[in-house]
Structures are given as structure tokens and as C-alpha cells.
Amino acid sequence: MGSLLEVKGLxxxxxxxxxLNNLDFSIEQNELRVLLGPNGAGKTTLICMIxxxxxxxxxxxxxxxxxxxxxxxxxxxxxxxxxxFQVPNMYETxxxxxxxxxxxxxxxxxxxxxFQRLSGQERNRIWEILEFVELADKASDAAxxxxxxxxxxxxxxxxxxxxxxxxxxxxxxxxxTEEGKRKTAELIRKIAKTHTVLLVEHDMHIVRQIxxxxxxxxxxxxxxxxxxxxxxxxxxVRRVYLGKGKFQ
Amino acid sequence: MIGSTAVVILIGTYPYYGSNAxxxxxxxxxxxxxxxALSIDLIWGFTGxxxxxxxxxxxxxxxxxxxxxxxNYALTHPxxxxxxxxxxxxxxxxxxxxxxxxxxxxxxIAVICALLFPTLxxxxxGVITFKRHIxxxxxxxxxxxxxxxxxxxxxxxxxYTGGFNGITDYSNYGTPAFLWFILAVVVVxxxxxxxxxxxxxGTVLKSIRDNDVRAEFMGxxxxxxxxxxxxxxxFMAASAGALYAAWVGIVSFLDxxxxxxxxxxxxxxxxxxxTLIGPFIGTFLVKGAEFFLSGALAQxxxxxxxxxxxxxxxxxxxxxxxxxxxxxxxxxxxxxxHQVMEESDRTAHDQQLDWRPAGVPxxxxxxx
Numbered sequence: 001m002g003s004l005l006e007v008k009g010l011x012x013x014x015x016x017x018x019x020l021n022n023l024d025f026s027i028e029q030n031e032l033r034v035l036l037g038p039n040g041a042g043k044t045t046l047i048c049m050i051x052x053x054x055x056x057x058x059x060x061x062x063x064x065x066x067x068x069x070x071x072x073x074x075x076x077x078x079x080x081x082x083x084x085f086q087v088p089n090m091y092e093t094x095x096x097x098x099x100x101x102x103x104x105x106x107x108x109x110x111x112x113x114x115f116q117r118l119s120g121q122e123r124n125r126i127w128e129i130l131e132f133v134e135l136a137d138k139a140s141d142a143a144x145x146x147x148x149x150x151x152x153x154x155x156x157x158x159x160x161x162x163x164x165x166x167x168x169x170x171x172x173x174x175x176x177t178e179e180g181k182r183k184t185a186e187l188i189r190k191i192a193k194t195h196t197v198l199l200v201e202h203d204m205h206i207v208r209q210i211x212x213x214x215x216x217x218x219x220x221x222x223x224x225x226x227x228x229x230x231x232x233x234x235x236x237v238r239r240v241y242l243g244k245g246k247f248q
Numbered sequence: 249m250i251g252s253t254a255v256v257i258l259i260g261t262y263p264y265y266g267s268n269a270x271x272x273x274x275x276x277x278x279x280x281x282x283x284x285a286l287s288i289d290l291i292w293g294f295t296g297x298x299x300x301x302x303x304x305x306x307x308x309x310x311x312x313x314x315x316x317x318x319x320n321y322a323l324t325h326p327x328x329x330x331x332x333x334x335x336x337x338x339x340x341x342x343x344x345x346x347x348x349x350x351x352x353x354x355x356x357i358a359v360i361c362a363l364l365f366p367t368l369x370x371x372x373x374g375v376i377t378f379k380r381h382i383x384x385x386x387x388x389x390x391x392x393x394x395x396x397x398x399x400x401x402x403x404x405x406x407x408y409t410g411g412f413n414g415i416t417d418y419s420n421y422g423t424p425a426f427l428w429f430i431l432a433v434v435v436v437x438x439x440x441x442x443x444x445x446x447x448x449x450g451t452v453l454k455s456i457r458d459n460d461v462r463a464e465f466m467g468x469x470x471x472x473x474x475x476x477x478x479x480x481x482x483f484m485a486a487s488a489g490a491l492y493a494a495w496v497g498i499v500s501f502l503d504x505x506x507x508x509x510x511x512x513x514x515x516x517x518x519x520x521x522x523t524l525i526g527p528f529i530g531t532f533l534v535k536g537a538e539f540f541l542s543g544a545l546a547q548x549x550x551x552x553x554x555x556x557x558x559x560x561x562x563x564x565x566x567x568x569x570x571x572x573x574x575x576x577x578x579x580x581x582x583x584x585x586h587q588v589m590e591e592s593d594r595t596a597h598d599q600q601l602d603w604r605p606a607g608v609p610x611x612x613x614x615x616x
Contacts, residue, residue: 019576051465077467085465091458093522094451100449102455108467115447162466 002065004029004196005050005081005166010059012049021220023059027166032192034207035200036231037217038240043200044086046217049166050081052076064165078108080165084172088151088203092144094152096135099143100126103158125161133157133187149180156187160195167191169199173206185209252438260431263424273422273496278535279430280492283437285515285527287484292513293521294445295477297383301391305482306397307504309489311402312365314415314499316358319345321418323353336415337460340407349408362490363483370482374475383460390446399505412501420497422566430491435485441524444480453477496586514557520567529568530549 003026020042027033037043048054050061052073060069068076090099104122105114118126130136133153138146143154152172152206159167169188173181185206191197191227201207207214207228214231216223224234231237259279263272284306285412291297318334324611327335333345352358373394377387402409409415421429444450456470493499502508511534519530534553542549564571
């Protein structure tokens with residue numbers, strides 16, 4: 001069995017600017033991988049490419065044995081990839097409960113959702129997830145009444161509800177308090193026990209707290225990959241990313 | 249529930265206790281307009297597609313029914329020159345009923361066409377625009393153009409459509425029984441709309457309205473949902489048009505034009521988009537006021553309606569029904585001033601952290 005996600009020779013340009021340059025990258029089943037890189041390294045772009053938001057100029061993306069290059073976002077989701085946006089991205093006027101409900105794994109076509117009703121099992125699942133992200137007591141509130149941190153957790157809950165094979169989390173701790181960040185890290189660790197996760201993260205505390213394997217991108221290319229301690233001690237990585245001030 | 253039943257009975261029995269024929273004709277008319285507004289609410293209020301061309305579907309439905317009635321009327325009432333086909337065709341140089349219009353002699357076929365053609369057109373429109381990710385302002389502009397085109401088409405091909413004069417002088421269904429029929433259709437559509445918006449599909453539609461990017465990345469084919477609701481809405485608008493033509497007995501190019509489309513949007517906005525009674529209340533209030541006040545304020549009426557729309561957009565964003573509902577909810581919670589201030593502090597703080605508009609995943613810098 002090959003890797004769950006395999007990216008080969010991925011290249012992309014936006015208005016003449018090469019963002020990803022011949023990138024090779026793969027994730028194994030049940031891995032928790034952290035993606036690091038300075039601003040502009042191409043982390044978010046990579047996620048956009050995997051989820052079908054942008055099309056690559058060259059290269060291929062294989063997921064669970066299938067070539068998903070150039071698929072539409074909803075098709076890629078159905079193949080089993082869910083994505084968390086950098087900014088909390090949910091349905092503002094729906095209640096917290098309904099936000100989870102819409103995200104539940106299941107049929108997505110117009111006529112199959114037309115007469116679909118919530119099964120008891122689904123109902124339980126929703127509450128289970130609400131408990132998990134600690135939003136059960138706000139279930140009937142509109143999502144836009146939540147605080148910033150709660151929104152991030154709600155979106156995490158929505159991702160879990162869709163029960164994907166691979167979760168792509170794009171800086172889920174952006175704009176959180178230290179307390180919130182700790183809680184988020186805790187959630188991600190729990191999620192990673194049962195799911196494969198690719199996490200983009202800037203905060204080194206969080207990375208140290210949950211990171212296992214780390215991939216460092218720099219200028220659209222793979223710079224280093226390996227266990228956390230090894231990568232942290234890598235000279236090149238320290239130069240381009242960690243200790244900008246130390247050199248020169 | 250009891251309230252709405254009472255309203256239905258009150259309107260339905262009007263012919264038996266009221267004797268004002270003018271009010272009676274207005275009632276039926278308003279009910280048709282209310283269905284039209286409800287159809288706009290479905291796509292705009294619940295799915296977030298602003299259409300400024302909903303009158304296209306209303307107009308086609310109305311014209312097909314009016315043509316059918318007119319053709320049948322002409323069969324028994326020959327024109328001045330003895331022709332057994334609609335008089336406006338004769339004036340415009342036709343010598344007999346065009347072949348492609350002969351099926352309209354049969355009322356059932358005419359009704360089926362009046363409902364099916366607009367729905368099919370909406371489907372085509374949806375495939376062309378929504379599948380290409382055209383929505384928002386662009387969609388509004390395209391729909392506006394659509395209704396302008398239809399209006400010009402009607403004026404241009406007056407031998408087939410009656411042109412500027414529209415289609416008049418046919419025997420319409422102005423009886424109390426038909427008012428009951430219109431009411432029944434209103435009730436059915438209300439129930440359908442309620443079932444639809446409270447179902448799983450309804451929740452998906454609302455999530456598309458709130459955040460179509462998120463919905464797409466949650467595996468929903470957003471375009472298909474938009475096309476679906478657009479077709480349902482076009483079907484409703486077409487039914488409203490068909491009933492309108494049968495009830496009122498006159499159809500003109502204005503009923504398919506952009507002004508009428510936008511009026512529908514205003515009724516929906518005033519009543520409260522995203523609610524089901526909103527469109528009804530908005531239609532009856534604005535249209536009612538127009539009929540009873542425009543006598544006195546004829547020159548000012550358009551300005552008043554326009555200002556009303558601006559007022560609603562600026563102040564009562566959720567319309568009458570939505571604002572009342574918000575007010576009741578706030579009273580229920582009994583929020584103290586302190587809580588309100590705390591809440592607004594929190595949102596202000598959040599907004600500083602979260603300054604990007606929803607649906608924009610990252611700034612240019614983050615992409616690189």
C-alpha cells in the first residue's frame with residue numbers, strides 16, 4: 001500500500017510568479033504531519049492545490065490510490081479530504097447545531113438530501129461532536145454569535161463531522177489566545193488519533209506540543225523533512241526560517 | 249397556524265360579505281403578486297441569489313395563458329373583419345393563427361406550457377451561469393438583462409404578443425370560485441416553501457447563502473443546489489403569472505420587465521427576506537398602499553417606494569417580519585445593557601483578528 005496522499009512534481013504559477021516549484025510530498029495513513037515554512041513558502045497554496053481550488057501547471061496529486069489532479073472541490077471532498085480555512089469559515093446565520101448537521105458525512109446530492117431526515121444515529125453523532133469541541137451548551141445559538149476561538153473549534157467540529165480520510169488544517173490557531181491555542185492543540189491531538197492530519201502551523205510551541213514529523217517548505221520547494229528534533233537542528237532550516245536574525 | 253387559517257378564510261369569503269368589485273379584483277391580484285414575491289424570497293432570502301429578472305418567468309407564464317384564453321375567445325367572438333383568431337394578430341398583418349400557436353387552443357396544454365417553459369428556461373439559465381461560478385452582482389446584472397431582452401422581444405414581435413398594448417379583451421376567470429383557487433395555490437406553495445426551507449435541502453441552501461466556499465469544500469455541488477432552487481422558484485413565479493393572467497384579464501409587457509422584477513424584490517425586502525410570511529406582508533403593504541394612496545400621491549408614489557427600499561436596506565435590514573422577530577428574541581433573552589456592551593466588545597475584538605471578508609480564504613501574501 002502506498003502513501004495516502006502523494007504529490008509529485010507539483011508546479012503552479014500565479015501571474016507569472018512561481019509559487020510551488022516541482023514539489024514532491026507525501027503523507028502516510030494515520031500520520032500527523034506539520035507543514036512549516038516562512039511567509040510565502042507556498043503552504044496555503046499547497047492546500048489549495050490539494051483541495052482543488054487551484055489547478056496545477058504541472059505535476060500530479062494522488063489520493064488513496066486515485067489521481068485527483070484537476071478535480072472540482074466538492075469531488076475531492078467526496079474522495080475524503082476536508083479542509084479547514086485559515087480564517088474561521090462557517091455558516092454564520094445557521095445555528096451551531098445546524099452547522100455540524102450540514103457537514104455530517106452522507107449524501108450530498110440535491111435529490112437525495114431533499115427528503116432526507118436526521119436519523120437517531122446522526123443526532124447522537126452531532127451531539128457527540130458538539131461535546132467534543134465543547135460547544136454543546138451553545139448548540140442553538142447562531143454561529144456568528146460565537147467568539148473567534150469558538151468559531152475555529154466549530155469549524156474543527158464540522159470537519160470531524162464529515163469524517164474525512166485526510167484533514168488539512170490551515171493555521172487553526174490564528175488569532176487565538178494562549179489558552180485557546182492550548183485547547184486547540186489538545187483537540188488536534190485527539191483528532192489525530194483517529195484521522196490523518198496535515199497541519200500548517202506557525203507557532204513553535206504548538207508544533208513542539210503536537211508535532212511528530214515535520215515538513216519545511218521554502219520558496220515553493222521542499223527544504224527538509226523528518227522528526228521534529230532533526231529538522232529543528234538542520235542548519236539550512238535554521239537559516240531560512242528559525243533564526244532569521246542570527247545570520248548576516 | 250390558527251392565524252393563517254383565519255386570514256385564508258377571511259380573504260376567501262370576501263366575495264360573500266364584501267361587495268366592492270375593485271377590492272375583490274385587487275385581492276386576487278395581490279395574492280398572485282405574493283406568490284411572485286415568495287418565489288423571489290426562495291432564491292434571494294434563502295439561497296442568496298439576487299435575481300432582477302424574476303418577472304421573466306412570471307411574464308412567460310402569464311403570456312402563454314393569456315394567449316390561450318385570447319385564442320379561444322376569438323374562436324367564438326370573430327374580429328370586426330370576421331377572422332377567427334386574435335384581433336391584434338389581424339391588425340399586424342397575419343391572416344390566420346400561426347401554426348406553432350395552435351396547441352394553445354387546448355387549455356391543459358397551454359397551462360402545462362405556461363408552467364414548464366419558464367422552469368426549463370430557468371434550468372438553462374442556471375446551467376449557463378451557476379455552473380460557471382457566476383453569482384452575486386454578475387448574476388443580478390445578467391438576470392436584469394434577461395428581463396430587458398424579453399420585454400423588448402414582446403414589444404418587437406407585436407403580431408404574436410400584442411406589443412405595447414399587451415393582450416386584452418378575453419374572458420377571464422373573475423369569479424369567487426377562482427379566488428378560492430388562487431388561495432389554494434397560495435397555501436400549497438406556502439406549505440411547499442416551508443417544507444423545502446425546513447428540510448435538509450433548506451439547511452444546505454442557507455449554508456450556501458451564508459458561505460458558498462465552505463459549502464463547496466464540504467462536498468456540496470453548490471451549482472446544482474442553486475439550479476434546483478432557481479427552477480422551483482421559476483415554477484412558482486410562472487404559476488403566479490398564469491393565475492394573474494386568468495384572473496385579471498390583461499397582460500402587458502410590463503409584467504415581464506425589469507421594473508416589475510425589482511418591485512418584487514422590494515416587496516420581499518420590506519416584508520422580510522429569509523422568512524416565509526415576509527413576502528406576503530411586504531406585498532400586501534406596499535402594493536396595498538400603492539393602490540390606496542397613489543390616487544392622492546400619484547406623482548410621488550415611485551419616489552416613496554424607492555425611499556422605502558433605501559430605508560429598509562439601511563435600517564430594517566431584515567425587513568418588517570425579521571426585525572420584529574429579532575426584537576422578540578432580544579426581549580426573551582432579557583439582555584441587560586451590560587451584557588450588550590460586553591458582547592459588542594467581544595465582537596469588536598474578534599473583528600480585529602478576523603478582518604477578512606467571509607469566503608476569502610487568504611490574502612495575496614499568504615498564497616505565496
